[in-house]
Amino acid sequence: MGGAAPALRVDRVAAVHGRGAQARQALAPTSLTVEGGESVAVVGRSGAGKSTLADIVLGLRSPAEGRVVVRGLAWCSPSSAPERRHRRLVQGVPQDPAASFVPRWTLRASIEHAIRRLERAAHGSGPGGPGDPHNADAGTRAGLEARIERAAGLASLDPALLDRRPSEVSGGQAQRAAIARALAADPAVLVADEPTSALDPETSWEVQTALLTASAQSGIALLLVTHDPAFAARCTTTVRLAAPATPR
Numbered sequence: 001m002g003g004a005a006p007a008l009r010v011d012r013v014a015a016v017h018g019r020g021a022q023a024r025q026a027l028a029p030t031s032l033t034v035e036g037g038e039s040v041a042v043v044g045r046s047g048a049g050k051s052t053l054a055d056i057v058l059g060l061r062s063p064a065e066g067r068v069v070v071r072g073l074a075w076c077s078p079s080s081a082p083e084r085r086h087r088r089l090v091q092g093v094p095q096d097p098a099a100s101f102v103p104r105w106t107l108r109a110s111i112e113h114a115i116r117r118l119e120r121a122a123h124g125s126g127p128g129g130p131g132d133p134h135n136a137d138a139g140t141r142a143g144l145e146a147r148i149e150r151a152a153g154l155a156s157l158d159p160a161l162l163d164r165r166p167s168e169v170s171g172g173q174a175q176r177a178a179i180a181r182a183l184a185a186d187p188a189v190l191v192a193d194e195p196t197s198a199l200d201p202e203t204s205w206e207v208q209t210a211l212l213t214a215s216a217q218s219g220i221a222l223l224l225v226t227h228d229p230a231f232a233a234r235c236t237t238t239v240r241l242a243a244p245a246t247p248r
């Protein structure tokens, strides 16, 4: 797509943990670009700052230097956090998917709740219900159901499993549901920090396939933190983080 801004641009982003004499570089200045539909594996030694980078792109912490740009929009910098109305643009796939769903709710109810919350953030504090003209897709029951089922299909999750609770599905199925929840938000960027480390090798491979296929088919940029060289090799590119500066 000639001239379009990349889905994700990380521009000389660095991070520091602690303050004053305790301050310690957690991430050395790092730049990378991920186009829609591409996947970038972030690798590096333990403590290199991989999770710190993932948290910054997710908007969970601020960089000490540099900036993140999502689809050409200023996403975050040392002095600015992501705007609420743009929150849906970057979605996370957690390491422990079962714990990220409400235990008493069906997977469908949790995904529906996540979509409605993002819609409310996108369109101000309105109810996000059928009366909201911006909300025609998620606002009607049929539109919402179609959106969830489409996301489940993209994540290779059997839609019948959407009516189970997190304790009633396997780890691999819960991870597919977490991928579906992220896709249902219609993001530009997916951030996955060790998304298959809790799974057996066969299930891990299948979930990797679901994640990579969904990102490629939907034109979503995937930023993947992994220690698994085989998973990294399946991505479009690998970025190896430099070790942060050691304290003096």
Ligand SMILES: Nc1ncnc2c1ncn2[C@@H]1O[C@H](COP(=O)(O)OP(=O)(O)OP(=O)(O)O)[C@@H](O)[C@H]1O
Pocket (backbone or CB within 6 Å): 017, 018, 025, 026, 027, 044, 045, 046, 047, 048, 049, 050, 051, 052, 053
């Ligand atoms: N909450 C925190 N307070 C202080 N220092 C922290 C905190 N979280 C992480 N760090 C430090 O920041 C650096 C980067 O940590 P980070 O978890 O991002 O590394 P990582 O590359 O993801 O490591 P791993 O591969 O072991 O998960 C490390 O030196 C770590 O000790």
